[in-house]
Amino acid sequence: MLKSAISPAVQPNRWIRIRKKVWKSRYMYLFVLPGLLYFLIYKYLPLLGSIIAFKDYSVFRGFQNSPWVGLKHFERIFDNPEVVQVLVNTLVLSFLQIAFAFPAPILLALMLNEVRLEWVKRIIQSVVYLPHFLSWVVVVGVVTIFLRGEGLVNNLLGLWFGIESIPFLQMPGLFKPLLVLEVIWKETGWSTIIFLAALAGVNPELYEAAVADGAGRLRRIWHITLPAIRSTVVILLILRLGSVLDNGFEQVFLMLNPYVMDVGNVLDTYVYYKGIEQSDFSFATAVGLFKSVVGLILVIAANHLAKRFGEDGIY
Known part of the structure; x- marks a missing residue:
């Protein structure tokens, strides 16, 4: 009961402090932003394409319609x-x-x-x-x-x-x-x-x-x-x-x-x-x-x- 009574009041204050800290260091975050975008675009988003390792991928069928084959291609490795x-x-x-x-x-x-x-x-x-x-x-x-x-x-x-x-x-x-x-x-x-x-x-x-x-x-x-x-x-x-x-x-x-x-x-x-x-x-x-x-x-x-x-x- 005590936790539920305190949390609604504490939560807004917590987000206000976070926003203030982010705004105070906004120029530092701007310097970090290009590096984050680089990793997001070139490192993390391409990971979504790893799904074709479990499919018989066809360029004409695309990611969605290519049939699932499970671990077939991993078995081929060995x-x-x-x-x-x-x-x-x-x-x-x-x-x-x-x-x-x-x-x-x-x-x-x-x-x-x-x-x-x-x-x-x-x-x-x-x-x-x-x-x-x-x-x-x-x-x-x-x-x-x-x-x-x-x-x-x-x-x-x-x-x-x-x-x-x-x-x-x-x-x-x-x-x-x-x-x-x-x-x-x-x-x-x-x-x-x-x-x-x-x-x-x-x-x-x-x-x-x-x-x-x-x-x-x-x-x-x-x-x-x-x-x-x-x-x-x-x-x-x-x-x-x-x-x-x-x-x-x-x-x-x-x-x-x-x-x-x-x-x-x-x-x-x-x-x-x-x-x-x-x-x-x-x-x-x-x-x-x-x-x-x-x-x-x-x-x-x-x-x-x-x-x-x-x-x-x-x-």
């Missing part, structure tokens, strides 16, 4: 040997990137943190940031110019050592290492920004005390620097695991050729070939939805594991 091979390619490439490309910005941030001359540090940072602003079309184009049969590398090998032309871009064994090296070269510098920001918050007195106690540079890195960025590393690793089935369509698609298709075709490119080239829209959507669900499960599991080990996690 029944088709081609899909299994594509899934293996995706996982191998993702874990290679996590093993080699993910630690690269951490190592670079640690090295930059040890540079004492600020002007040298700024120059190095500017140089290593630049590749991030190049598109994958440009990066792959440069790699192709260097490694093709009549490219710079083969010309130098022939001129200096008399070695015949090596088809680097047609060698299946080099496809995944080349992709990982491209990611390291392009994104390592830009990814150091987060780690350098975390290192900027370390109290300099900790280093001074360590020096006074006789700790060398490696010991200072191990006992002060690394613990300072541990939480940041864990959070970024959790987010990276969420995209473990996402290798980046553009880079892989530009590097593919018939010689490396067996080892280079990943889920992103497979969805493109099935959905766009072969018009198998329902199956392509099922594969994309499967990727998203697996990514969500990995994020939740990794976040739970991080909390078990005493880290904050992402939520």
Whole structure:
């Protein structure tokens, strides 16, 4: 009775306070609005189209009239040997990137943190940031110019050592290492920004005390620097695991050729070939939805594991 008597009077006051707060921060909300609209239009509204993963979608019948088939297309993901091979390619490439490309910005941030001359540090940072602003079309184009049969590398090998032309871009064994090296070269510098920001918050007195106690540079890195960025590393690793089935369509698609298709075709490119080239829209959507669900499960599991080990996690 007391609750029902109080709530009608409290409720209007509550909404008045909310309106006042919103109006007071109206300009901040206006700044946030474009970002919210972007995610709403390009991320959330397209999710409604995921319904065709459970239908035999026909462009002529449309979303409403296409017949329901349940989990038929999801069963095809595991029944088709081609899909299994594509899934293996995706996982191998993702874990290679996590093993080699993910630690690269951490190592670079640690090295930059040890540079004492600020002007040298700024120059190095500017140089290593630049590749991030190049598109994958440009990066792959440069790699192709260097490694093709009549490219710079083969010309130098022939001129200096008399070695015949090596088809680097047609060698299946080099496809995944080349992709990982491209990611390291392009994104390592830009990814150091987060780690350098975390290192900027370390109290300099900790280093001074360590020096006074006789700790060398490696010991200072191990006992002060690394613990300072541990939480940041864990959070970024959790987010990276969420995209473990996402290798980046553009880079892989530009590097593919018939010689490396067996080892280079990943889920992103497979969805493109099935959905766009072969018009198998329902199956392509099922594969994309499967990727998203697996990514969500990995994020939740990794976040739970991080909390078990005493880290904050992402939520």
